[in-house]
Amino acid sequence: MSAHWPAIGAATVWCSSLVLVVWRFRDTRSLDDYPAEPGTDAPLVSVVIPARNEAHNIARCLRSVLAARYAALEVIVVDDHSTDGTGDIARAIGEADAAARHTGSHHTGSLQTGSRVRVIAAPDLPAGWFGKQWACHTGAQVARGTLLCFTDADTVHGPELLARSVNAVASRRADLFTVAGRQEMVTFWEKVVQPSVFAMLLSRYGGLESMSRSTRPLDKIANGQFILVRREPYERVGGHAAVRAHVAEDLRLAQLFTERGLAMHMVLAREHLSTRMYASLGEIRRGWGKNVYAAGRDTLPLNAVTRRLLPFIFPFPALLPLVPLVVLALGLLGIAGDWAIWFGAIAGAVNMLFWMGVHGFSGLNPLWGLTHPLGSVVLSGIFAEAAWKGSRVTWKDRSYVSK
Numbered sequence: 350m351s352a353h354w355p356a357i358g359a360a361t362v363w364c365s366s367l368v369l370v371v372w373r374f375r376d377t378r379s380l381d382d383y384p385a386e387p388g389t390d391a392p393l394v395s396v397v398i399p400a401r402n403e404a405h406n407i408a409r410c411l412r413s414v415l416a417a418r419y420a421a422l423e424v425i426v427v428d429d430h431s432t433d434g435t436g437d438i439a440r441a442i443g444e445a446d447a448a449a450r451h452t453g454s455h456h457t458g459s460l461q462t463g464s465r466v467r468v469i470a471a472p473d474l475p476a477g478w479f480g481k482q483w484a485c486h487t488g489a490q491v492a493r494g495t496l497l498c499f500t501d502a503d504t505v506h507g508p509e510l511l512a513r514s515v516n517a518v519a520s521r522r523a524d525l526f527t528v529a530g531r532q533e534m535v536t537f538w539e540k541v542v543q544p545s546v547f548a549m550l551l552s553r554y555g556g557l558e559s560m561s562r563s564t565r566p567l568d569k570i571a572n573g574q575f576i577l578v579r580r581e582p583y584e585r586v587g588g589h590a591a592v593r594a595h596v597a598e599d600l601r602l603a604q605l606f607t608e609r610g611l612a613m614h615m616v617l618a619r620e621h622l623s624t625r626m627y628a629s630l631g632e633i634r635r636g637w638g639k640n641v642y643a644a645g646r647d648t649l650p651l652n653a654v655t656r657r658l659l660p661f662i663f664p665f666p667a668l669l670p671l672v673p674l675v676v677l678a679l680g681l682l683g684i685a686g687d688w689a690i691w692f693g694a695i696a697g698a699v700n701m702l703f704w705m706g707v708h709g710f711s712g713l714n715p716l717w718g719l720t721h722p723l724g725s726v727v728l729s730g731i732f733a734e735a736a737w738k739g740s741r742v743t744w745k746d747r748s749y750v751s752k
Contacts, residue, residue, distance in 0.1 A: 353687065353688060353691045355688060356687075356688035356689070356691040356692040356695075357691060357692075357695065359692050359696075360673075360691070360692045360695035360696040360699075361695075363672075363673065363692075363696040363699070363700070364695070364696060364699040367699060367700065367703045370548075370551060370552050370555075370703075371703075371706070373555035373556050373559065374551055374555060374556050375556060376555070376556025376557070376558045376559045377556045377557040377558055377616070377617050378557065378558055378616045378617065379616060379617045379618070380510070380513045380514065380517065380528055380616050380617065380618035380620075380621055381513070381620065382517075382616070383513045383514075383516040383517040383520060384512070384513065384516045385418070385509040385512055385513055386418075386512060387418070387419050387420065387421070387512045387515065387516075388515075388516070388519075391419065391420070391421045391512075391515060392421060392494065392495045392496050392515065393421045393422070393423065393493060393494040393495060393496070394419065394421060394422055394423075394494050394496045394497075394498055394511060394515065394577075395423050395424075395425060395488075395489075395492030395493060395494030395496070395497050395498065396414055396422065396423070396424045396425065396498045396500060396511075397425050397427065397484075397485055397488030397489060397492060397497060397498065397499050397500070398410065398411065398414070398424065398425070398426045398427065398488075398500055398501075398502055399427050399429060399471075399480075399481050399484030399485050399488065399499075399501075399502070400426055400427065400428055400429060400431065400435050400436075400439070400484070400502040401428075401429035401430065401431055401435070401480060401484070401745050402431045402432060402433045402435060402745060403431070403433075403435045403502035403503070404431070404433040404434050404435050404438055406502045406503045407426070407435050407438050407439055407502050408438055408442060409505055410500070410501075410502050410503065410504055410505060410506075411424065411426065411439055411442050411466065412442060413504075413505045413506040413507075414500070414506050414511075415442070415446055415465065415466070416506075416508050417506060417508055417509075417510065417511040417512070418508045418509060418511075418512055419511040419512045419515070421494075422465055422511065423465055423466075423467070423492070423493060423494060424443075424465055424466045424467070425466075425467050425468075425469065425488040425491060425492055426439040426443075426466065426467070426468045426469070427469055427470075427471050427484040427485070427487050427488045428468055428469070428470050428471065429471040429480055429481075429483070429484045430470075430471060430474075435502075436468050436470070439466065439468045440466075440468045442466060443464040443465075443466030443467070443468060444464065446464045446465055446466055447463050447464035447466075450463065450464070450465075467491070469487065469488070469491060471483060471484045471487050472487065474747070477593060477594055478593040478594070479593060479594065479595075479596060479598065479742075479749055479751075480744075480745065480747055481573075481598060482589040482590075482592060482593045482598050483589075483593070485499050485589045485598075486588060486589040486590055486593070489583070489588055489589065492580075494580065495579070495580050496515065496518070496577060496578070496579060496580065497577070497578050497580055497583060498511070498514075498575070498576070498577045498578075499573070499575075499576045499577075499578075500574060500575050500576075501573065501574045501575075501624065503574075503624055503625060503626065504530070504574050504575065504622060504623070504624045505622070505623045505624070506575075506621070506622060507620060507621035507622065509621060510528075510575070510618065510621040510622055513618075513621065514526060514528065514575075514577050514618075515577070517614070517616060518577060518579070521561075521612070521614050522612055523579075523612045523613065523614040524578065524579050524582040524583075524606055524611040524612045524613065525571065525576065525577075525578045525579075525582075525583075525602065525603065525606045525611065525612070525613040525614070526576075526577045526578070526613075526614050526615075527571040527572045527575060527576045527577070527599070527603070527613075527614070527615045528572060528575050528615065528616055528617070528618035528621070528622055529557065529572055529615060529616070529617050529618065529619075530572070530574060530575065530618050530619060530621065530622030530623055530624055531619040531620070531622065531623045531624075531712060532547065532623070532624055532625070532626060532711065532712075533623055533624065533625035534625075534711065534712070534713060535625070535628065536628060536629060538629065538630040538633060538727075539627065539628070539633070540708070540713055540717050540720070541717070541720045541723055541724045541727065542630075542633050542724045542727050542728060543626070543627075543633070543711070544704075544707050544708050544711045544713070544717070544718075544721075544724065545667070545670075545721065545724035545725055545728045546637060546728065547707070547711065548704075548707045549666070549667070549728075550570070553648065554568065554570055557615045557616055557617060560615060561613070561614040561615055561616075563607075564607065565607070566604040566605075566607045566608050567604070567648060567649070567650060569600075569603040569604050569606075569607045569613055570599070570600050570603055570615075570648075571599040571600065571602055571603035571613065571615065572599060572615070573597075573598060573599030574622065574624050575618075575622055576599060576602065582606070582609075582611050585609070586602075586605050586606060586609050586611070587605075589602075591605055592605065594749075594750075594751065594752045595644070595647065595751060595752050596639055596640055596643045596644050596742050596749070596751040597640055597643075597644030597647065600644055600647055600648070601647060604647065619712075630727075633731070634731055634734070635743075635744070637728075637731050637735070638731050638734055638735045638738070639735075639742045639743065639744050640735075641731065641732055641735045642660075642663060642732065642735035642736045642738070642739065643735070643739070643740055643742055643751035644751070645663070646659065659736070660736040660737070660739065661736075663732050663733070663735075663736040664729045664730070664732040664733035664736060665729070666732075667725055667728040667729035667731075667732050668725055668726070668729050669725075670700060670704070670721055670722070670725045671722055671725050671726075672696070673692070673693050673696035673697035673700045674693065674697055674700075674722060675693075676689045676692050676693040676696075677689065677690060677692075677693020677694060677697050678693070679693075680692075680693055681693075701718060701719070701721075703718075704718035704719075704721040705717075705718030705719070706718070707721075708721075740752070
């Protein structure tokens with residue numbers, strides 16, 4: 350038995366690292382901690398929705414935003430040269446909103462008439478800009494609110510999301526406020542791959558309160574699916590123009606606010622925001638492939654040497670969850686000694702429980718955690734392809750070079 354103690358010790362270290370990931374995440378607050386009723390002096394919020402060929406999403410998103418229990422609201426849909434009728438769908442919903450408010454004003458005596466929705470066309474994309482940043486910048490230029498909310502067209506907002514978020518901004522004195530919502534996963538590949546990505550982010554950033562309190566820019570991240578900012582500090586840092594050439598504009602905005610000494614906060618809002626990011630393996634590959642490497646560099650303290658080495662080592666962290674399984678297989682095949690069986694069995698069992706927990710927390714049957722080896726392999730392939738492309742990014746029929 351004494352010969353197995355090194356293997357048991359190594360397994361203990363492995364298991365402790367997983368326990369630490371879970372423990373760190375406990376330092377997280379929920380959006381439910383903040384009131385659902387707007388204050389009497391609730392500020393005007395301008396919700397900006399950048400949309401390029403989002404005909405399959407825009408109606409669901411826009412209707413959910415308009416259903417917010419928050420009266421001081423305007424919505425600006427920026428149609429970014431869509432060719433699928435996205436703008437027409439948004440305009441029709443805006444007209445329906447105006448008609449409903451007109452009818453309601455006759456019944457209630459309210460003076461609130463007219464649509465809360467404006468659909469504007471994004472001007473031609475300037476050189477050096479990503480399309481989303483240009484659309485957000487365009488929307489911000491015409492927005493009237495003292496609070497600006499940037500949200501993706503593939504999101505669904507709960508009716509209390511906006512009011513609770515505005516109250517959280519006031520309570521926390523946040524300059525940039527963002528939430529982590531629920532990710533919708535429907536197909537096989539979504540359920541296999543997406544939780545692996547979220548687990549990596551959890552391992553990197555830990556609890557949301559710890560991240561919010563941090564004054565170190567590299568420890569900051571925001572969720573571009575929902576970002577609420579005070580207008581004055583947003584304009585002070587340069588707005589989306591300041592991050593126009595960064596593929597992960599949400600990450601860089603969070604870092605930029607922190608660099609300027611501004612308060613950037615995130616809370617959990619699984620009951621108030623949901624998003625279906627990608628609907629197929631191809632979309633997952635293209636979507637994460639555009640972000641993980643070009644943006645991942647902004648999360649690391651790189652120097653000249655590590656920047657050169659990064660493309661070669663980048664795919665391997667995604668494979669770390671396979672270590673217990675690989676070691677166990679080597680032991681069972683007689684390639685390694687009994688120590689491998691001991692380590693693989695102990696670490697592998699705890700590893701599987703961890704991944705079942707990850708999938709369960711993601712809203713899936715915990716048994717989907719059994720597929721985590723496949724998710725790790727696929728994710729590593731996506732990372733490898735992204736590292737090979739480097740700064741080159743292709744998204745929605747446009748090609749960019751990310752800083």
